[in-house]
Amino acid sequence: MTSESVPTKETILIVDDELSIRRILKTRLSINGYSVISAADGEDALSLFKQYHPDLVVLDVMMPKLDGYGVCQEIRQYSDVPIIMLTALGDISDRITGLELGADDYVMKPFSPKELEARIRSVLRRVEKISTHQGIPNSGIILLGLIRIDLNKRQVFKNNERVRLTGMEFSLLELLLTRAGESFSRATILQDVWGYTPERHVDTRVVDVHISRLRAKLEDDPSNPDLILTARGTGYLFQKISEA
Known part of the structure; x- marks a missing residue:
């Protein structure tokens, strides 16, 4: 597990059993100003989540010890943090399972890091959005x-x-x-x-x-x-x- 020493923006937890994916995403997201922590399995992910309280989780489905579905389900017991699932599973029903368990979005493997970065920005922007609307009472x-x-x-x-x-x-x-x-x-x-x-x-x-x-x-x-x-x-x- 790794972590940036000085958080500069939102904290993102990357959970994937492939070291190359963790390294690539950590490097790219850190360059974009995010504080990044990472885990290689589901159990480690939950431990880090409780320790660092990240602002968003990028979560692989197929992992040892506890798969992404189990991690997502556990996190949703006590947190509404945005979750983007990474899945290589071809069956549509498998992709939908993560959403039904509470994930906010999913990206198919193999994926473009730029696409994932865009999804992360979009989800964080929507979650943080506070606005006023015409036709709505002043009290909101x-x-x-x-x-x-x-x-x-x-x-x-x-x-x-x-x-x-x-x-x-x-x-x-x-x-x-x-x-x-x-x-x-x-x-x-x-x-x-x-x-x-x-x-x-x-x-x-x-x-x-x-x-x-x-x-x-x-x-x-x-x-x-x-x-x-x-x-x-x-x-x-x-x-x-x-x-x-």
Whole structure:
């Protein structure tokens, strides 16, 4: 395991059992001003995560001791830190598994370091984004029945209990909510929230899984949603909010 001595920007944890990948990413990300720590297996990754509290995790799927799925699942028990999965698995369902467990995005191996760096910048930018929106109360608080959404603090409560959302989940909710009644295609959502244009149809599955996760956390009946609706033939929209 290694670490930069003087953090200059966000801290990134690289988890991969291939030494060459760890070295390349550590060098490139350090040059870009990030503080980088790395681990070669899942157990070491969890130990480093608890020690350094990184701002983002780049996580390989196939690793000894504990695979990336297990690491992702464990981290999501207590943290909403952004996670980008690295996967060489060819089956689409294998890629989707990481997203269903709480990953924010995934990159296929072999990958371009520039592409991964762009994904990292995009995820961190969205997670840190704090903005104001037209048509939203000055308080930034939106009440939808038993759901309270605080756009300023990026928090959601249901029945007065905090609903744990990842940064990307909240950014997706924020996009749909602040333009309620407007339908968005999956490609538009991917571009606006994740910051890249889909090259393959499967890329938009990132959006579908995040929508499913949001519905599971917010809807009373996720299979028959009242808030986050499917726009037939288009994508998704948030129900139009009635004016008080």
